[in-house]
Amino acid sequence: MRIGIDVGGTNTDAALLQDFRVLAGAKVQTTEDVSSGVISVIQRVLQTSGNSENDISAVMVGTTHFVNAFVQRKSLLNVACVRVGLPMGSGIPPLVDWPDELRQQIGEHIYMIGGGSYFDGTDYAPLDEQALEQTALDIKAKGIVSVAISAVFSPVRTDIELRAAEILARHLDNVNITLSHQVGGIGLVERENAAIINASLQALSHKVIPTLQQAISELGIAAPLYLSHNDGTLMSAEYAMQYPVMTCNASVTNSIRGAAFLSGLSDAIIVDIGGTTTDIGCLSKGFARETSNASEIGDVRTNFSMPDVLSIALGGGTCIREKNNQIILGPDSVGFKLTQKALVFGGDTLTTSDIAIACGQMKFGNESKLSHLSKGLIDKVHKAMKARLESAIDQLKLSAEPVPVILVGGGAHLIAGDLKGTSEVIHPINSDVANAIGAAIAQVGGRVKRLFDYKLEGGREKALEKAKKEAIDNAVKAGAKPGTVEIIELEEYPMTHVQSNTVDVKVRAVGQLENF
Amino acid sequence: MIINTIEQIKDLTRGAVFLGTGGGGDPYVGQLLLQQEIRKGKYVKVIKAKDLADDAQVVSIAGIGAPSVLVEHLQSKDTCRQLLTKMEKQLGRKVNAIIPAEIGGLNSIIPMAVAAQVGLPVVDADGMGRAFPHLEMVTFSVYGSTAAPVCIANELGDSVIIEKTTSNRKVEDLARGICANLGAMVYSALYPMLGAEVKVKAVHDTLSYCLEIGRGIRLAREQLSNPIDGIMNILEQPKLDRHARILFEGKVVDINRETRDGWHWASVLMIPLNGKDDRFELEIQNEYLKAKLNGKTTCLVPDLITTLDLDTCEPLTAEALKYGQRLRIIGTAATPIMRRPECLAVFGPIGFGMSEEFIPLEDL
Structure with a gap:
């Protein structure tokens, strides 16, 4: 039996699953320390299902906590930014494109060191070990405890960053080192940014994750803790502690994967309706479709693969106004104050939830407070909400063909009946905890993204075989059961503007968790 | 400046x-x-x-x-x-x-x-x-x-x-x-x-034009409910010999990429968002060279073809295009000097191995 948990900004959701069956779901408010909310939601879900702590074999947590901390500039460490690359890149030092306040907050501790590799893996300059020794002493003197190391073409030559880390570690005790090749592919600036973001979150991740582990074990659960990775796969708590930045998009991906699981479909549009916004994503062959656009985290450019999601201002708390006989939806929302502000709770604001309750689609609060709403108004609002949603769905669709739509999230029942441009509208059971279910059913993944010289590898076929094998091995290393691992994505980007046999190959493999 | x-x-x-x-x-x-x-x-x-x-x-x-x-x-x-x-x-x-x-x-x-x-x-x-x-x-x-x-x-x-x-x-x-x-x-x-x-x-005056376009897109996005109108106002000014028009709006349904002799070749197929039966095609040799609607050429090199994100109007490079993207394609006339016969011989359609004669955007 496994428990999936989603720690969002407002709610912490849980789902208990056995053999891919949902036994129970629960929802509590998110707490500042993360772990007390997680504990209370675990207790609640076990209470509902009547199971005991001993039945649990794994706990999976998806969280936006770390990305939120970075976006809000909370609990960030000073980071030593060490780049191995000189004489290349001296005109564009680390942090050039970061917002000023953020650059100041993490300090401008920039060290540019000689060394680096060409795209074909040969050294263009030897690693300047002496400069690294000096750097270590300086970092020590400044009392910095987190370091990000990047190197030119490190996805091709991981050993350069590893060697640099070894030299620094020799002089530095109790310092966390993030290596850029662990958090990104080709594109030094974006990869380095991701490494620096990750390094700035080390104090937080080393506090939150062990606290979570301890709390779970004190609850009497002996099972391992996993965290959801951006791409919808799992990582061990120890890995996540080192690489908290890899959790940043997990919640959205989890909700798409959870919806896929609940509906049994592998291709559909997923509509996740929350309190303030609705996220619309695309399920393609069982996975979230990713966007190829450069993604920003807290105004810093990275190259993380993000799910392609369209967010619109429509949720359970969206305020409704009428002007010149026209219905105006939001864009503001009463958000988590729904239970004070909405009419149905005796408040003074007409919200989308009030309309859904008046229609009989949802049941909570005191319905009699809504008796004054006319049927005409209710119909008009419902129509306006549907029109907003229909136009957003149309934007995400790949063709004019009608597609199935799956409604999930706490506000899934705001919408009833058919939607234009869709083949069916599905309201799965337990849809309000789809993201927690997505965390629970997650698989273990492995990735490869680097340059291959097809000629040196003995042809395209052999090179791709090698890349696939590396991805599968990485998945097994991360805890996947050998034999269950399959390749779900393979892309090739040949190098252009120069005659070469070099191709940027991207492979993703996923498999079942060993102990499920 | x-x-x-x-x-x-x-x-x-x-x-x-x-x-x-x-x-x-x-x-x-x-x-x-x-x-x-x-x-x-x-x-x-x-x-x-x-x-x-x-x-x-x-x-x-x-x-x-x-x-x-x-x-x-x-x-x-x-x-x-x-x-x-x-x-x-x-x-x-x-x-x-x-x-x-x-x-x-x-x-x-x-x-x-x-x-x-x-x-x-x-x-x-x-x-x-x-x-x-x-x-x-x-x-x-x-x-x-x-x-x-x-x-x-x-x-x-x-x-x-x-x-x-x-x-x-x-x-x-x-x-x-x-x-x-x-x-x-x-x-x-x-x-x-x-x-x-x-x-x-x-x-x-191409540098100031470049800045004007970049600023125009930003301002239009910040100030207008329909930013494309602001952008077209900059691009389409016949008095200044500037001609431009929206060639197509739709989504990408197929991209066929290959690398020949170290260059990026591709063709992109798009269909409209409104469910109509139109087919729009882009031919790419590193840059966009030709746009076709239902088989008929609508813009040809050296006239400019640009892909904009449909919602944000952000211009996109050909390498960033992907399946499912919603785009607006703009055709912009090259400046008169670029359309002289001696220039067309080097970077007109013939310069890229195409047999088609150059026809200005405003005549297509």
């Missing part, structure tokens, strides 16, 4: 992607380099071509190489400065101004970063008003300037001088070979010209 704010640089970069017509290399690295100079208190002074002294020495600075290498090597602060010094030694005189060879893509921003570093002015002009893949595809070359002497160097200081060639196409071939052997990304100083030559051979 002085360029000294981060906002101007970002506007320029956005305009450079627009004028890159899908290619030209992502100008982001150039943007960072220039940003770093501005941060240090440097600035770019932009002058009009007509204000150049007739005997002023002008040269171009351009990057040559693989975009995927550029994003790792980034740029050193010395490479292009040293190239300028080498060029001055070749010419036996000081350089007075820098001119971009192409205003689309990476090579529009690099000259400005160098100019900021060394304190030289940049000429508000270029050799094409867009981006092209070969270094002989510039008006400078069409009207008789030689690319050589060309100074080429990589970031490590390996350098080569091409003293003389019998054609500018040979410089292109040599430069590609040198590039492949120097780490796949090099920089060049080339097309030394005098002020008098620049006045007649260059495409004028």
Whole structure:
């Protein structure tokens, strides 16, 4: 039996699953320390299902906590930014494109060191070990405890960053080192940014994750803790502690994967309706479709693969106004104050939830407070909400063909009946905890993204075989059961503007968790 | 005009992607380099071509190489400065101004970063008003300037001088070979010209046009509920010989990519959002060369084809296109000098191996 948990900004959701069956779901408010909310939601879900702590074999947590901390500039460490690359890149030092306040907050501790590799893996300059020794002493003197190391073409030559880390570690005790090749592919600036973001979150991740582990074990659960990775796969708590930045998009991906699981479909549009916004994503062959656009985290450019999601201002708390006989939806929302502000709770604001309750689609609060709403108004609002949603769905669709739509999230029942441009509208059971279910059913993944010289590898076929094998091995290393691992994505980007046999190959493999 | 704010640089970069017509290399690295100079208190002074002294020495600075290498090597602060010094030694005189060879893509921003570093002015002009893949595809070359002497160097200081060639196409071939052997990304100083030559051979006012487009997109997005209207107002001004129109709105349903001889070839198929039966196609050889609606050509090189994100109106490079993207395709007329017969012979449809005759956008 496994428990999936989603720690969002407002709610912490849980789902208990056995053999891919949902036994129970629960929802509590998110707490500042993360772990007390997680504990209370675990207790609640076990209470509902009547199971005991001993039945649990794994706990999976998806969280936006770390990305939120970075976006809000909370609990960030000073980071030593060490780049191995000189004489290349001296005109564009680390942090050039970061917002000023953020650059100041993490300090401008920039060290540019000689060394680096060409795209074909040969050294263009030897690693300047002496400069690294000096750097270590300086970092020590400044009392910095987190370091990000990047190197030119490190996805091709991981050993350069590893060697640099070894030299620094020799002089530095109790310092966390993030290596850029662990958090990104080709594109030094974006990869380095991701490494620096990750390094700035080390104090937080080393506090939150062990606290979570301890709390779970004190609850009497002996099972391992996993965290959801951006791409919808799992990582061990120890890995996540080192690489908290890899959790940043997990919640959205989890909700798409959870919806896929609940509906049994592998291709559909997923509509996740929350309190303030609705996220619309695309399920393609069982996975979230990713966007190829450069993604920003807290105004810093990275190259993380993000799910392609369209967010619109429509949720359970969206305020409704009428002007010149026209219905105006939001864009503001009463958000988590729904239970004070909405009419149905005796408040003074007409919200989308009030309309859904008046229609009989949802049941909570005191319905009699809504008796004054006319049927005409209710119909008009419902129509306006549907029109907003229909136009957003149309934007995400790949063709004019009608597609199935799956409604999930706490506000899934705001919408009833058919939607234009869709083949069916599905309201799965337990849809309000789809993201927690997505965390629970997650698989273990492995990735490869680097340059291959097809000629040196003995042809395209052999090179791709090698890349696939590396991805599968990485998945097994991360805890996947050998034999269950399959390749779900393979892309090739040949190098252009120069005659070469070099191709940027991207492979993703996923498999079942060993102990499920 | 002085360029000294981060906002101007970002506007320029956005305009450079627009004028890159899908290619030209992502100008982001150039943007960072220039940003770093501005941060240090440097600035770019932009002058009009007509204000150049007739005997002023002008040269171009351009990057040559693989975009995927550029994003790792980034740029050193010395490479292009040293190239300028080498060029001055070749010419036996000081350089007075820098001119971009192409205003689309990476090579529009690099000259400005160098100019900021060394304190030289940049000429508000270029050799094409867009981006092209070969270094002989510039008006400078069409009207008789030689690319050589060309100074080429990589970031490590390996350098080569091409003293003389019998054609500018040979410089292109040599430069590609040198590039492949120097780490796949090099920089060049080339097309030394005098002020008098620049006045007649260059495409004028393209840098300010680039900035105007980039700023126009930003402002339209900030201020208008329908930003595309604001952008079309800038692009479509018949009195200024500016013609533009929306060629298509729809989503990408198929992309067929391949690499031939080291170049990016692709075709993109799109369908409308309204469920109509139209088929729209884009042909790509590094840049967008041809747009077709239901088999009929609607825009042809050297006229400009640009892909914009349908919602944000952000211009996108061909390499960023993907299945399912919702786009608006804009056709913009090339400036009159680019449509002269002698220019069309080099970078009209025939220059890219197409049998079709060039027909101006406004007649299609």
